[in-house]
Amino acid sequence: MSPANGPLGGGTTIYIDGTSFTTDSKLYFIMDGQEVELNATFVNATRLVAKTPVGTMPGPVDVKVVNADGKSGVLAGGFTYDAPPVFPDPVITSIAPxxxxxxGGNLIDLYGTGFQRGARVVLGTEQLDLAAYMSTTNVRVRVPAVSTEGAVDVTIINPDGKSHTLVGGYTYLEDxxxxxxxxxxxxxxxxGTNIYVDGRYFTSNMIVTLDHVELTYTYVNSTRIVVRTPAASTPGDVELTVSSPSGxxxxxxxxxxxxxxxxxPTLxxxxxxxxxxxxxxxxxIDGRNLRSGAKIVFNGIEYAVTFVNSTRVVFKTPAASAAGIISFYIVNPDGQQSGTLNFEYK
Incomplete structure (x- = not known):
């Protein structure tokens, strides 16, 4: 018999050598007291060829050849079914990311020990085929889509049925x-500036802040919102932030x-x-760079003026207690002031 052993799963091509074989010789494996016929091919009177069937258990089986005239020969323990290899239990130690x-749609790598080719991965409730078998310590799968965020268990199941679960091993996040x-x-x-904010995964229930002040906004679609700026007290950079309900x-x-x-202003x-x-x-009063809203400081007292244009304002004098020369100047709304001129009470 060559070879004299093979896997329990069968399929091994064996050559049976002997004498007085015929074209109608039948070949049997005797397993558990039962004769299991093989599909034997007659080569010549000294050789038959066949493929082993699936064995029932590891160990030797008798091989029997029976000719049409009823004569037979038995090779005791002629073929031995090998015990399948014993693989260690798989263990998931980490997942990245x-x-x-x-x-979903992204690839993740499971790291650990004892991973076998043909293993399957269960992510939450979804059973997945491997996207890639890297080694006994690394396999890769593609993440399926789900409807809700949260942590799910990750299980690897080897072809021999051994498995391991990493509880809460993967977390689905909201967009x-x-x-x-x-x-x-x-x-x-x-x-009053309309800001068009472009991006991804916008929703109508986001929170939008500018300089840490919450704003109302117009939701256009998942890639655009529009906000209007409020007034600011000082110039400079401020943060514009969009936040999901989870923060x-x-x-x-x-x-x-x-x-x-x-x-x-100048006078x-x-x-x-x-x-x-x-x-x-x-x-x-004539000058340059006069502004609407300008004031006059007349004899140390501030009064309103009538703004005509950037080169003229008009002021009606108040009563004075005595004749004399009074100085005055103009102050624009931004606080800048002019030089002085004099008016004389007579």
């Missing part, structure tokens, strides 16, 4: 909002621009330059 979006850009990225301190956040920067620095003349102490004189 061990979390990901509930949309985390991600900002990819904003337009515009700056605006005036007065507020996962993505942040970018918006810049409040400082208002332009306007030139200070070039006034008309008339004198008036009665009873007051009531309309003084036409």
């Amino acid at each position: 061990n979390q990901g979006s509930k949309r 985390l909002p991600v900002i990819t850009g904003i337009s515009p990225s700056s605006g005036p301190m007065a507020g 996962a956040a993505s942040t970018t920067t918006f810049t409040y621009e400082a208002p332009p620095v306007l030139p200070a 070039t003349g006034l008309s008339p330059t004198t008036g009665p102490i009873r007051g009531g004189t309309n003084i036409y």
